[in-house]
Amino acid sequence: MSNILEYMDWRGDLTVKNAPFNEVDNLILTQLSFMDLGGIAEGENLRKSISVREAVGQFLDKHRDKELYMGVLLPEVLPELFRKVAASRRFGDMRLLRFRSVLDTEHETQFAAVCIAIGDGSFYASFRGTDDTLVGWKEDFNMSFMDSVPAQILARDYLADAAKHIRGKIRVGGHSKGGNLALYSAANMPPRVQNRIIGVYNNDGPGFGKSITETDGFRAIEDKVRTIVPQFSVVGLLLEHGKVDKVVRSSGDGIWQHDPCTWEVLGCDFVKADGLSKESRGIEKTIKAWVAELTVEQRRDLVESVYKAFTANHAETLTDIAEDKLDFVRSLGKMDDKTRDIIFSTGKLLLREGFRTVQEGRTKKAKKAEPKEKKK
Helix, strand or coil: EEHHHHHHHHCCCCCCCCCCCHHHHHHHHHHHHHCCCCCCCCCCHHHHHHEEEHHHHHHHHHHHCCCCCCCCCCCCCCCHHHHHHHCHHEEEEEECEEEEEEECCCCCCEEEEEECCCCCCCCEEECCCCEEEEHHHHHHCCCCCCCHHHHHHHHHHHHHHHHHHHCCCEEEEEEHHHHHHHHHHHHCCCCCHHHHHEEEECCCCCCCCCCCCCCHHHHHHHEEEEEEEEEECCCCHHCCCCCCCEECCCCCCCCHHHHHEEEECCCCCCCCCCCCCCHHHHHHHHHHHHHHHHHHHHHHHHHHHHHHHHHHCCCHEEEHHHHHHHHHHHHHHCHHHHHHHHHHHHHHHHHHHHHHHHHHHHHHHHHHCCCCCCCC
């Protein structure tokens, strides 16, 4: 079955004027924000923008002398996708501008975004998902006990500023954490900007607490949101973000279905799955029950403890840990008693909730299998 790479081969020669923008295009544009476009696509307005074709060329030239490796959890085929995007008529002439990137360890912030003038009178604000940095993952987990994390505030301000400098209708989207940032920014725009928004794309991104989903701003854009997840979704089912609009088939296994390059495409649409997998729903139920039993303070202590263990030997990325697993194991052995107690106690709670979910599933299955009494 085809994916977004094959879609490029099939659809790449048609511009958005010949074939309207669709959900597969959206997913491709979410990946462009993973390029480091600093010094390449930082223009404030369309007059100072750069074509996707030129920008990708400059980005790849920067990495000509070394392997273009973007981290253990990012798709290995991203460089190939960028090349196909640049070579296509559909995406190559789109314009990039307003690239911003912030990585701040002290304030636990990982953020990047770029605007893409699509060519149909609209622009797409693409928010980067979590990258290879440990501080990026730390910020994600901070969402479990903070109403707003720094990247969300940056996303809100970024979209508001972009709307001032770029005319036309607005699409907002991202994959994973980027989908969360897209939702947050759109929900926090003034009505005059929300009226310009024609689509908010959350591609397997986590949601929020009810303090966000019950606001007037969120309700105002709710009908414009498209939440798309694979069959085995974990990240995309965390917290609350409204209904899931589409479940797509993926060629990946388990958690690796989060990789957008595994999502199956037929024509100009995703291949729909029958629904979320049983395993995905079980994990969702387990995690939500587990989180519900933890106080806000306990969640914060757990996140801080895990992050402390991961960075004990000065690791900065998941790649650092993957390349020196023995060093990471040693760092776990150096945990202080408080850190160890927090991690193991919450781990036991997670296991307990997991067993409870499995047992409930077995009980329901057994009841369904019981023969029904015949009516007299």
